[in-house]
Amino acid sequence: MSKTPIPKVQPKIPLSKVTPSKKLSRRDLLKNMSMIGAASALPSLLSSCAGINDNHPFPAPADFCPAPSPLTSPLPNIVIILTDDQGFADVGVNDAVGFSTPNLDKMAADGCCFNAFYVAAPVCTPSRAALLTGCYPRRNSMEDGVLFPNSIHGLHPHEVTIADSLKCLGYATACIGKWHVGHQAGLLPTHQGFDYFYGPPYSNDMTPFYILENETIIDANPNQDLLTQNITARALQFITENSNNPFFLYVPHPMPHVPLHVSDAFRGTSARGLYGDVIQEIDWSVGEIIRKLDELNIIQDTLIIFTSDNGPWLNQGENGGSAIPLRGGKGSVYEGGMRAPCIMQWPNGIPAASVCNELTSTLDILPTVASITGSPLPTAPDTKLIDGNDIAQLLSNPSLSKSPTDYYLYYSNAGELKAVRDSRGWKLHMAEQELYYLGIDIGEVNNMYNLRSDVVSRLQTNATAIASDINAQRRPNRTVWQGLFS
Numbered sequence: 001m002s003k004t005p006i007p008k009v010q011p012k013i014p015l016s017k018v019t020p021s022k023k024l025s026r027r028d029l030l031k032n033m034s035m036i037g038a039a040s041a042l043p044s045l046l047s048s049c050a051g052i053n054d055n056h057p058f059p060a061p062a063d064f065c066p067a068p069s070p071l072t073s074p075l076p077n078i079v080i081i082l083t084d085d086q087g088f089a090d091v092g093v094n095d096a097v098g099f100s101t102p103n104l105d106k107m108a109a110d111g112c113c114f115n116a117f118y119v120a121a122p123v124c125t126p127s128r129a130a131l132l133t134g135c136y137p138r139r140n141s142m143e144d145g146v147l148f149p150n151s152i153h154g155l156h157p158h159e160v161t162i163a164d165s166l167k168c169l170g171y172a173t174a175c176i177g178k179w180h181v182g183h184q185a186g187l188l189p190t191h192q193g194f195d196y197f198y199g200p201p202y203s204n205d206m207t208p209f210y211i212l213e214n215e216t217i218i219d220a221n222p223n224q225d226l227l228t229q230n231i232t233a234r235a236l237q238f239i240t241e242n243s244n245n246p247f248f249l250y251v252p253h254p255m256p257h258v259p260l261h262v263s264d265a266f267r268g269t270s271a272r273g274l275y276g277d278v279i280q281e282i283d284w285s286v287g288e289i290i291r292k293l294d295e296l297n298i299i300q301d302t303l304i305i306f307t308s309d310n311g312p313w314l315n316q317g318e319n320g321g322s323a324i325p326l327r328g329g330k331g332s333v334y335e336g337g338m339r340a341p342c343i344m345q346w347p348n349g350i351p352a353a354s355v356c357n358e359l360t361s362t363l364d365i366l367p368t369v370a371s372i373t374g375s376p377l378p379t380a381p382d383t384k385l386i387d388g389n390d391i392a393q394l395l396s397n398p399s400l401s402k403s404p405t406d407y408y409l410y411y412s413n414a415g416e417l418k419a420v421r422d423s424r425g426w427k428l429h430m431a432e433q434e435l436y437y438l439g440i441d442i443g444e445v446n447n448m449y450n451l452r453s454d455v456v457s458r459l460q461t462n463a464t465a466i467a468s469d470i471n472a473q474r475r476p477n478r479t480v481w482q483g484l485f486s
């Protein structure tokens with residue numbers, strides 16, 4: 001065994017260590033809330049709240065971990081690289097036009113392309129909350145669009161994230177990139193299982209835009225041209241410092257979200273304008289991470305997952321990406337909004353040059369990581385607490401195994417249930433009365449709604465049942481209206 005002994009679980013940083021740059025007065029808060037149209041919610045907040053709403057059924061993070069029971073030796077490192085608004089077609093292996101992604105293509109040659117891999121919302125915040133927790137955003141009340149600088153809620157710290165789960169086994173954990181599931185005091189990555197955080201709290205088109213290290217603003221006016229470079233440098237440093245122990249590295253790039261920015265080294269390098277240049281720099285970053293893992297001789301025991309948080313921002317024109325041949329993009333529940341490019345590499349666990357066409361999603365990452373490491377999941381008798389499924393068998397045998405997910409729900413960017421698909425490829429848009437068979441109609445062109453009432457009925461019934469269960473088991477987000485950062 002090449003790994004060092006597993007260290008003791010470290011407690012999360014207590015709330016008392018939070019150092020907000022500026023506190024808002026109650027008057028400022030009222031002004032902000034009316035700006036975001038939430039004034040009507042205020043009386044219940046004020047009456048119920050001594051700073052936070054805290055009716056979450058899960059234990060506090062420090063009390064979550066059961067007795068550790070790691071399964072394998074050595075434990076695999078986990079690296080998740082998440083891009084922002086990169087389209088399904090914006091990687092070489094998915095026929096990108098005008099730029100190249102040699103490092104992602106090599107990753108596919110050394111690992112597996114997941115061609116029916118979904119995110120759980122067509123916009124940033126709910127998609128990211130889902131990836132981290134394995135839950136549809138409605139289950140943990142993160143479904144209602146993206147957070148803005150004056151938002152005062154976020155993912156509840158009692159939710160069990162991938163980082164929380166792996167901390168129980170002593171993993172070193174870092175989030176290096178864009179967070180965007182809660183930026184007020186007590187909602188940052190350091191309260192969600194991450195030992196270290198570097199990056200912006202939310203999207204790069206929001207102001208004030210700043211860079212945090214853990215919970216301190218270290219750059220109030222960052223040069224966005226250097227975002228990808230700086231994130232990459234810190235990711236490499238984290239890998240180097242933790243090469244002798246198991247680690248979880250989450251790299252959610254702020255790019256290629258508009259406004260696009262790229263370093264001088266990559267400016268003008270593609271035939272697809274700034275968007276192509278930005279993707280080529282992200283591809284470079286992927287290559288740097290893989291090279292570092294290789295150099296440190298730990299790549300065999302590292303699962304690397306590359307995907308995007310939602311589809312391309314099509315109305316940005318030249319500055320947006322592409323999901324062709326999929327229909328729609330960011331904000332849409334057509335495939336282009338929620339089917340993401342996904343490549344996974346793990347030399348000891350995934351066969352090289354493999355392809356998986358089975359139904360999979362970001363929801364599956366948490367339970368799969370738990371399966372391959374032995375890290376714990378939240379449990380309760382007879383109650384479903386997360387929505388994802390363990391796809392470890394699909395990793396080890398991508399072309400022959402079957403998806404454990406029978407039905408997948410498509411929620412809008414406002415959290416409304418809009419569509420459902422099954423593991424065979426039938427997809428129903430309920431309000432629109434559109435039925436497609438994705439197996440031969442990935443572009444959602446040929447509406448078969450009036451031809452297959454049996455399929456419509458089956459999909460409708462199952463979607464309604466799953467959604468009803470989720471609604472019945474909803475857990476709260478956390479609202480913080482003290483200690484605001486901005």
Ligand SMILES: [Ca+2]
Nearest residue numbers: 084085124309
């Ligand atoms: Ca996004």
